[in-house]
Amino acid sequence: MKNIGFLSFGHWSDVPGSLVRSGADALLQSIDLAVAAEELGADGAYFRVHHFARQLGTPFPLLAAIGARTSRIEIGTGVIDMRYENPLALAEQAGAADLIAGGRLQLGISRGSPEQVIDGYKYFGYVPGDGQSDADMARQHAGVFLKVIDGEGFAQPNPNPMFANPGGLLPIEPQSPGLGERIWWGAGSRATAEWTARQGLNLMSSTLLTEDTGIPFHQLQAEQIDRFRTEWNAQGFEREPRVSVSRSIFPIVTEEDNRYFGLRGQACKDQVGVIDGATARFGRTYAAEPDDLIEQLREDEAIAAADTLLLTVRNQLGVDYNAHVIESLLTHVAPALGWR
Incomplete structure (x- = not known):
C-alpha cells in the first residue's frame, strides 16, 4: 500500500492551449484539483514553491484554503x-494552516532549486553570513x-503586556501539535539524504538527483533512500520516517491521452544534464497503456522503496484532465501493483 x-x-x-491563464486561475484551480x-x-495534494516566476509562490493561503475545503x-x-x-x-x-486543516499539513522544505533571478533570496532580505553559503543559510533557517x-x-x-502572559519565555503562536513530525527535507543527493535523517526529518526525493554515478535514476534514488533509512536507524529515532518520490506517470487510456503523452512514452530513458555547474540525472517519464x-x-526500485508517490501533473491542461489522469492511475494501474 502506498500514499498516492x-x-x-x-x-x-x-x-x-493553456487553461490556466492567470495567477488567480492557478490558485483557484489548485483548490478544485485538490x-x-x-x-x-x-x-495528497502537494505544490511546488517558486519565486519570481509565473508559478505558485507563498503557499499558505492556498494550503489553508484547501484545508478548509477538504x-x-x-x-x-x-x-x-x-x-x-x-x-x-x-x-x-x-x-x-495546519490547524485549519486539522493536522493534515505535510511540509516539504529544502535549500531550494535553481532560481529565476540571481541570488533571489537577497531581494527578500537574506544574505549568507561571512564564510556561509546559501545552502548553509537555508539549513540555519530550517x-x-x-x-x-x-x-x-x-x-x-x-x-507590562497588553494581555496577560502565561509565564516564562514566550513561544511562537499558534502551535499545532505534531507538526514537527510532518516536516520533510527535499534531498537531491545521497549525502543530503543522510543529513536529513540526522535531523529527524522525513525524506522527499524528486524527479532529479544532483549527482550521477552512471546507474539508472531509479537505482540511484533507491540507494539514496537506503542510505537515509540506515542513518535514521543509526540515530535511534523511535518513529518510522516517511519517504516520498515524485514521478511523471501517464496511463494512456483515451485518444486524448495518446495525443498528449504517446510520444513521451517512446522516449523512456533518463536524462543527464548540468544544474548549478554539477552533473545531474533526471528520471524518465512513464507513459503507456x-x-x-x-x-x-x-x-522502479525507488518507487518500491518509498511509502509515498507524488504524481507530477501538467496543471495547465486543466482540472478535469488532471483529475482524469489521477483517476486512471488509481483505477487501472495502482491495484495491479499492490498500491491499492
Missing part, C-alpha cells in the same frame, strides 16, 4: 526554499523553524 498524491508546479501563462483528488480517493487529503509542499524564509513567520503561518514549531519558548515577555505501464513500474 499529486504534485503541481502551478504554472500559468496566457498562451494558446477537492477532486480527495473525491477520487487520492491521498477533510481527509494530506496537503503539502515540495518544496519551500528556506533561503527565502523568515523561520518565525513561517512557523506562524504553518501552525495556522534549524530555527524546527525549534519554534515544537513550542520552544525564546522571546522575553513584556513586564496500463498493462505496459504496470510492467515498467514494477522495475
